[in-house]
Amino acid sequence: MLMSSVEFTRPGRRDERREKTTLFCPTCGHESSATDEGDWLVTEHDRDGEHEVAYVCPDCGETLTVQPLLSQ
Numbered sequence: 001m002l003m004s005s006v007e008f009t010r011p012g013r014r015d016e017r018r019e020k021t022t023l024f025c026p027t028c029g030h031e032s033s034a035t036d037e038g039d040w041l042v043t044e045h046d047r048d049g050e051h052e053v054a055y056v057c058p059d060c061g062e063t064l065t066v067q068p069l070l071s072q
């Protein structure tokens with residue numbers, strides 16, 4: 001198993017209030033950090049050369065797919 005690290009584009013100090021790293025489950029409203037401090041069940045894979053991260057809600061099982069590398 002690869003020990004790959006999850007890369008996120010950090011919001012930086014000027015955008016702190018947005019809390020980009022917090023994810024909300026649209027189904028049950030579960031809220032948790034998208035970093036490894038959160039309790040999402042995270043799976044990563046590559047599709048068409050794009051690195052993709054899927055977060056599975058620990059409460060209801062909803063899957064949220066996130067493309068974390070939105071470099072501007």
Ligand SMILES: [Zn+2]
Nearest residue numbers: 025028057060
């Ligand atoms: Zn949920």
